[in-house]
Amino acid sequence: MKKFIDENFLLQNVTAQELYHQFAKEMPIIDYHNHLSPEQIARDVNFENLTQLWLYGDHYKWRAMRTNGVDEKYITGNATDYEKFEQWAATVPYTLRNPLYHWTHLELQRYFNIDTLLSPATAKVIYDECSAKLKTPAFSVKNLLRKMNVKVLCTTDDPTDSLEHHRRIKEDGFEIKVLPAFRPDKAMNVDDVAGFNNYVNKLQEVSGILIATWSEYLQALKTRHDFFAEMGSTVSDHGLEQLYAVDYTDAEVKNIFRKLTAGESISQPENIKFKSAMLVQFALWDHEKNWVQQYHLGALRNNNSRMMQTLGPDTGWDSIGDFSQAKQLSKFLNRLDHTNQLAKTILYNLNPADNELLATMTGNFNDGTVAGKIQFGASWWFLDQKDGITKQLNTLSSMGLLSKFIGMLTDSRSVLSFPRHEYFRRVLCNILGEEMENGELPDDINLVGSIIQDICFNNAKEYFGW
Template sequence: MISTNSQVNFLSEDFLLQNSFAKTLYHDYAKNLPIIDYHNHLSPSEVNSNRQFSNMSQIWLAGDHYKWRAMRTLGISEKYITGNATDSEKFKKWAQTVPYTMRNPLYHWTHLELKRYFGIEEILNESNAAEVYLHCNELLQKPEYATQGLLGQMKVEVICSTDDPIDSLHDHVNFSRKKTGLSMYPAFRPDKAYAIENPDAYLSYLEKLGEAAGISIQNYEDLLAALENRIGYFHERGCRLSDHGLEQLYFFEKDEFNLQDLFELIRFKKKLEPKEIQYFKFKTLQELCKMYHSKGWVQQFHLGALRNTNTRKLSELGPDTGFDSIGDFDQAKALAGFLNSLDSKDQLAKTVLYNLNPRDNEVFATMIGNFNDGSTKGKIQFGSGWWYLDQKDGMEAQMNVLSNMGLISCFIGMLTDSRSFLSFPRHEYFRRILCNLFGKDVENGELPWDEKWLGKIITDICYHNAKNYFDFNSKNITV
């Protein structure tokens, strides 16, 4: 085991906990709760097969564009990031990068993950990279370090993957038959079903969607029928939530275009005008949301990312490789109109809204109150700090705004939104930050010293609210 470092104040048992009440809330109420991770990008196949990773680069660096961006910023060649360098060379370059990530959340996450999974308390750097790499690789060969074991170490109770409508979900079904103490459910992510900006790519996708649904998609009604078919297919296999990644939601008060005419233009590979594209997305999303409501699902909207900004790197490396940023899209009016178009007919499902631009925190926090109707506790949620905002300042800002303009006591808490099986200490990070916020208010005399009641609120936010909000039940899988 790697020896303990002398920096006893870093990542101590009271990390981020600045007073005695915060420490009590964390250690006695939050620390040992199970994890419900209702949105991530883990591979269902790797969970079901209980994959054993051969080394740290494969499990820790591959696919992690947070780390990739930091390495590029430091001037490290792409060869050592997504290129053809060996896994050990890539790990060494990441270790070289880590000391330069101070005050970036990567510094905390890196050392939390090394400590919680591998018992390493040293600060990772270039000089100890080889020793750390060898130590971790040896542990990764043990049965408890396969994917299911890693999730078990963090007391993960539920994970929800992110799945395209055309996915077979065979891994979810097969895994549901195993007795592991972990539940894995799909989440319906239909972004490609209305991504009509590129007609060639869209038509190719429609062929796959039609094949999956057993429907030849020749018109717009066929498209909706295929999507409804797949929603039914997902529902039978335990799915109870959807997710959408969009710059913004769209809303049109009047029917401005004929959807079948737009569909025909796409079939003839004609590029649509921006307003036509927005109208198509609005109407299709509206129909999808009605379907979700009829099934009792939760719908999630991740809004505000400006994606694939570097066209040179997009052509070299493809999407999701670290060249996306916060966007500055107008959100409020169309978001209100879209939600109202569903609520006015009582077809608005439980909804989680994630904001990427911190300037819009107050917009989102007040928007959820417009559509909470008393039917369900926290029916409309302001989701946890997302992507560039899932760090200490971003999470504190989201929770402070939610506290000021809504009820943080109804909040469904944290998720990883990660592709890494080593990312689950992010829940610990969130829980420590949450407990410290409440602890500071108690110390300042802004909240009463009521350990039992505040402890209940903490456990609700960390676990019980999410457990009650989502209709997760292994009996839901009927095939």
Template sequence: MNTTHFITDNFILQSDIAETLYHKYAKDLPIIDYHNHLSAKKIAENQPIKNITEAWLKEDHYKWRGMRANGIEEIYITGQATSHKEKFLKWAETVPNTLRNPLFHWTHLELKRYFDIDELLQPSTAEDIYNRANAILENKTPAQLLEYMKVEVVCTTDDPTDDLVYHMEIANGDFYTQVLPTFRSDELFFIGKDTFLAYIKKLGAVSNLEIKDVDTFLNAIDKRLAFFDAQGCKLSDFGVGEELKLADFTRKEIDAIFSKRLKGNKLNKDEVDKYRSFLFIYLGKKYHEYNWVQQYHLGPVRNNNSRLLNQIGLDAGVDSIGDFPMAQFMSKLFDTLNSTNQLAKTITYNLNPSQNEVFATMMGNFQNSDYPGKMQWGSGWWFLDQKDGMEKQINCLSNMGLLSRFVGMLTDSRSFLSFPRHEYFRRILCNILAEDVKQGLIPNDIEFLGKMVQNICYYNAKNYFGFNLIEN
């Protein structure tokens, strides 16, 4: 493959209008990354990453899947017996074959932005790129990488039992980037799993409570919510990958179900559904009380490949898009909360693209004067955060809602080198609007469109989440 420059200044931008919108209005904006899986521990400890294999391949399921599709042996993907360099060379062998996969764009955007490397990554350039990138990384800490990309806010994904000690260290330190926790509630819902009783003991321990019934369980949750809020938490999240149902229940039933499970007995599906429904509503009201934004990531089928699951463990890169019905669940949950005026700001994300219109129109049912764009249909998530997926999400949101109120992009990433995804989104957004101008579909008012671009890329999120940002 020819190694000439690929990521140019006008990458993706197909007209003078697109270039103006991006370079004048979007390019230099700071980044608010309100959902990711970065390690607060690594940011607080702030030690140089030193090796691009660690930064790029260690936890990147996208790359793992690409390498597997390219026939690379698992030992070079997740194995422990191979060197950093061997793994990188196998990734370089894969990259040319990712052409038209978003991995090709992301890879070269990241090489360009962090390392000023213009050459295409392939076997003939791999060793030189490996050495050049490592020479830069060995002197760059996670906090410096975040500041370099002007990342003002990072919202991590944290279990309710997390002590948030690293978030507190960062808050008390001299960091450009605010690193705030997100209350990820998934484990609270896993009442049917064998691990639930051990988790309840852990929850009780960090809350200084003995959980012996529903009331003490809720008291423990309340303590954790208050603790997270005190550490600057502004968002909750839920991401259980399966079909969901909001069932009718009574408090007497919930007491009996919880007591049964605490005694070590198994629950049937109806009992699990009732318990989860109770918890969805309880937490939803609490999020409203704290003025948090609640997020729902809906639709994956997780851990499909049991052989790799057993070999590697969770997050092995063997999840995919599910075809679960979601409309009735969302409708009943949001309506139940809204009926008592306790529906918090909400963002939903679908993994199945066939449900774009379902999610976009559902959020429109519950908009009100509490806040412009209170109910958000989130950006293309996971398998959909690529050019085609972003374009479809932007177009669908434009048709079914108000694109101008959109809170924009996030990385959903574990990598400190993933922030050019915001640039990718911004270029795509500017190009879409410019194409509409060229076709006479929207006015050729660059100042107006530029302000809209800035809002979507930065200001809407800043205001929507209520982050207390100090001008850097």
């Protein structure tokens, strides 16, 4: 009987196997967007058990457990860690054909050398073995990262963050670069006026700038942008339903800010004008510093208001949205390009119906100054599975240059998620290997292999300057 996840997992032809094992497998990892905890890295944490490492904060698994009929007590509730793991183990057999099934067993193999399938029958043995290993120095957070050959990773950080943990990581001489990424979503979220004012107050405290006007607000944010740069950041990131790019005047934005800080409600057109102005400001600062700016587009968040009120955001109640992307995205990029102030940009979309839209949009603003200056980013969130990865790669190949693609990232909160790079590399090698065997690509293993190595590591290294 064929072993599940053997050395040729997802590699369905001989050429794909050669491409992966000879060219892709040993390439280092640059993970330029994730949600790992800088504090856990700085402290070089040893987790007490597999639940804490695997299930705390992982809303992918939470959604699957809920769909399997698991009570919230065993997901985000007060059940014991082992009781929660039991419920996850009971769910795993029912995740067949969901990427969670592959990821779960890849992680057990790559980190713990366990190739037993997880189920209720094997839960206790696997939990005990993994938890015992996690308590040893070899399984600290830093060593887990070393085990996966990670060279650089970027966390996701709010402008008001002190970055104290990044400072400690650097001072400790950790050889893996752990860099902050500037994520100012809260700084432009005026959907909640009270929450926005709380944010202004917090920004005032950390910047040391008294904020009473729009210009002072920008000044305070700019000092934080400068501070991130001093701490090694060269990347920004935005999580948006769509790009906002309506026309506005400084006078209008100043008045909107005045109304907001006075606690007054604003109209929807004013809301969009404010967000449009903020996005332009952030983009200009990114260009000034030669940063890379990332835009994650298309998520419809917090759909379940009852559970949002109970558990808060990022707990598994988001989905793909069907927003109109093209005109505003074009207008935003063109505004910056018109004055030659468009930074290197990565566009991620969550709706596969928009793949061709974004892939062709990148070509409008690739001006020859940088290879792949505007990137159609890796398949994201609900799409970072075999079918989604394949569609993204095929679209990019058809409408851009796959050879200049900067590759995969984890977008994860778990330090165990790095086998997703392997998963991506196997899918990539399988696609190209099949086309080589079909005569659709040249039978030149070194040519195709070198392009694979570029996609896996070299392109990102050059693009980000790391």
